[in-house]
Amino acid sequence: MHVFAAATxxxxxxxxxxxxxxxxxxxxxxxxxxxxxxxxxxxxWRGLRTGNEDYxxxxxxxxxxxxxxxxxxxxxxxxxxxxxxxxxxxxxxxYGQVIGLPFALEGFAFFIEAIFxxxxxxxxxxxxxxxxxxxxxxxxxxxxxxAFFVVAANAWMNQPRGFDLVNGAxxxxxxxxxxxxxAMPWQVVHMVLAAFMVTGFGIASVYAAGMLRGRRDRYxxxxxxxxxxxxxxxxxxxxxVGDTLARFLATRQPAKLAAIEGLxxxxxxxxxxxxGLYLGGRIRYALRIPDGLSLLVGYRPGAVVQxxxxxxxxxxxxxxxxxxxxxxxxxxxxxxxxxxAWLALSWWRRRDLPRSRWFLWFCAxxxxxxxxxxxxxxxxxxxxxxxxxxxxxxxxxxxxxxxxxxxxxLVAVLVVYTVLTVAIAYVLNRLRSRPVGAPQEGWAEEYEx
Numbered sequence: 527m528h529v530f531a532a533a534t535x536x537x538x539x540x541x542x543x544x545x546x547x548x549x550x551x552x553x554x555x556x557x558x559x560x561x562x563x564x565x566x567x568x569x570x571w572r573g574l575r576t577g578n579e580d581y582x583x584x585x586x587x588x589x590x591x592x593x594x595x596x597x598x599x600x601x602x603x604x605x606x607x608x609x610x611x612x613x614x615x616x617x618x619x620x621y622g623q624v625i626g627l628p629f630a631l632e633g634f635a636f637f638i639e640a641i642f643x644x645x646x647x648x649x650x651x652x653x654x655x656x657x658x659x660x661x662x663x664x665x666x667x668x669x670x671x672x673a674f675f676v677v678a679a680n681a682w683m684n685q686p687r688g689f690d691l692v693n694g695a696x697x698x699x700x701x702x703x704x705x706x707x708x709a710m711p712w713q714v715v716h717m718v719l720a721a722f723m724v725t726g727f728g729i730a731s732v733y734a735a736g737m738l739r740g741r742r743d744r745y746x747x748x749x750x751x752x753x754x755x756x757x758x759x760x761x762x763x764x765x766x767v768g769d770t771l772a773r774f775l776a777t778r779q780p781a782k783l784a785a786i787e788g789l790x791x792x793x794x795x796x797x798x799x800x801x802g803l804y805l806g807g808r809i810r811y812a813l814r815i816p817d818g819l820s821l822l823v824g825y826r827p828g829a830v831v832q833x834x835x836x837x838x839x840x841x842x843x844x845x846x847x848x849x850x851x852x853x854x855x856x857x858x859x860x861x862x863x864x865x866x867a868w869l870a871l872s873w874w875r876r877r878d879l880p881r882s883r884w885f886l887w888f889c890a891x892x893x894x895x896x897x898x899x900x901x902x903x904x905x906x907x908x909x910x911x912x913x914x915x916x917x918x919x920x921x922x923x924x925x926x927x928x929x930x931x932x933x934x935x936l937v938a939v940l941v942v943y944t945v946l947t948v949a950i951a952y953v954l955n956r957l958r959s960r961p962v963g964a965p966q967e968g969w970a971e972e973y974e975x
Contacts, residue, residue: 537932538923541613544936546908548606550901551943555599556676557900559639560669560718561725562592565753567662572752574655580745584752586650587957588729593647594953596640598946603636605939613932616925617915620696624689625679627701632675639668670718677717681709684907685778686916708778712771713907719764720903724896726757727862731893732958734886747879750889757896758866765859769822776823779917780832781841782910785848787819788812792833796820801853804845843912851905858899865892 566588573581607629611618642664649658682688688704690697733749775783783789787799788809796819802812817827824830834842865888872880879885915922926932 534930537930538926540933540936541926542922544932544939545609545613547936547939547943548602548609549908550904551947552599552602552606553900553904554724554897555595555602556673557721557724558592558595558728559599560673560721561756562588562595562729563643563662563665563669564722565725565729565756566592567659567666569752570655570662571659574659578748580748581752583745584749589647589650590957591954593643594950594957596643598950600636600640601946602943605942612935613927614915614925615927617920620920620925621686621689621916623699624686624696624701624704625682628675628679628682628705632672635668635671635675639665639672642668673718673721674714675705677714678705678707678710680907681713682707683915684713684911684917685709686919691919709774712767712774716764716767716771716903719760719767720900722760723757723764723862724893724900726753726755726760727889727896728753728893730754730757731890734889734892738883738886738890751879754866754869754889754892757862757892758869761859761863761866765863768856768859773823776831779911781834781837781843782848782906783823784832784834784837785843785845785910786852786906788845788849789819789831789833791835792830794820794828794830796831796833798822799849802849804849809849841913843910848906848910851902851909855899855902855906858895858902862892862896862899865889 566585569581569588570585573579573585642661646658646662646665649661653661682704685707686704687707688700688702730750730753733746736746737750772783772786775786787796788802788804789796790808795817797814797816798818799809799812799814802809804810819831820827820829834845865885868880868885868888872878872885911917913921913923915925
């Protein structure tokens with residue numbers, strides 16, 4: 527029977543699909559775990575500074591949602607940690623001692639975040655407002671630290687360092703060198719900025735939808751403006767970091783960059799392809815920018831860019847998923863940049879939101895769009911590394927659990943995440959329909975500077 531046979535290519539596909547589903551689901555909550563504490567604490571601090579009660583109402587409301595998302599994120603993060611060992615024992619058995627440090631440090635960051643989040647949530651009326659704000663600062667730092675350590679481990683998979691291989695065995699492990707690998711700075715910054723974009727545009731989209739329904743009070747205006755401005759400021763920085771990361775790939779992971787662009791042949795004067803599909807061995811139906819890729823990589827038209835012809839066919843990543851994901855990420859990024867510029871122009875002219883309802887409609891979909899860009903970026907990163915789980919050291923097929931029946935785990939995870947998604951939607955909708963009231967009378971006067 528198949529259940530008792532050895533692991534098949536179908537099992538490898540099931541394991542990859544399960545990991546993709548778990549990671550893609552968890553990363554959304556992780557983004558809110560990075561960005562939401564900072565926005566919440568800033569809103570509370572702003573309320574203290576200005577005496578504006580709407581800021582504090584927003585902070586209380588966001589804190590409730592933050593507690594729900596953190597609790598569910600802890601569940602999905604635990605599932606991911608088990609999947610690393612259950613689905614990919616070849617990776618953990620061989621390289622676990624190399625990448626164990628960032629996972630251990632992430633555990634410390636998680637517990638610090640959990641402890642201070644509990645204090646922050648339950649000490650609203652038990653501490654003075656100024657002291658309460660201070661209890662939120664460790665939550666902000668620990669959230670970013672968690673992202674740093676997890677992304678550093680992923681960056682190591684793209685640029686493995688900190689060990690020697692002797693007859694196939696890992697020796698002379700240097701965990702700190704593995705942690706601070708060449709890909710780490712750019713991937714960490716790119717991920718943290720993405721987290722603030724997802725959080726900012728995601729929260730703003732809720733209040734934009736409310737304003738479209740006629741709720742034009744100050745509470746909704748601040749609820750839209752505060753997170754939107756944070757995301758808008760981050761967006762152009764993210765585009766610059768993404769450009770630098772693409773240039774990093776040209777020298778460190780040229781096969782991934784070649785897959786992103788569907789570039790077959792190595793050479794100079796290489797164009798950038800906008801859109802299109804990889805069919806019949808080349809990109810078709812794309813808008814080509816002459817010399818664009820060479821200019822991006824080497825700042826001159828004559829810069830040589832490595833193509834897929836330098837990569838053995840067995841080592842090439844699947845091109846269309848990588849190319850289309852990258853195109854979607856870039857297109858959405860520039861769309862969000864244009865939306866941010868729209869607000870900036872209106873604010874510069876009238877110190878007010880744009881009066882067009884189209885602006886609110888675009889804001890309402892910006893949250894979902896930012897999540898799509900986030901997922902597309904991770905597809906580019908992870909699928910673009912294939913067929914390697916550890917770049918040029920271990921293939922994904924060699925790391926998968928050899929036990930049969932891995933498809934059963936995929937079915938179980940699908941059920942679990944379906945239930946969790948419904949539960950989150952229900953609870954957050956209940957919180958939205960019952961917003962926190964204004965703080966007690968006299969609060970603003972007592973603490974207004």
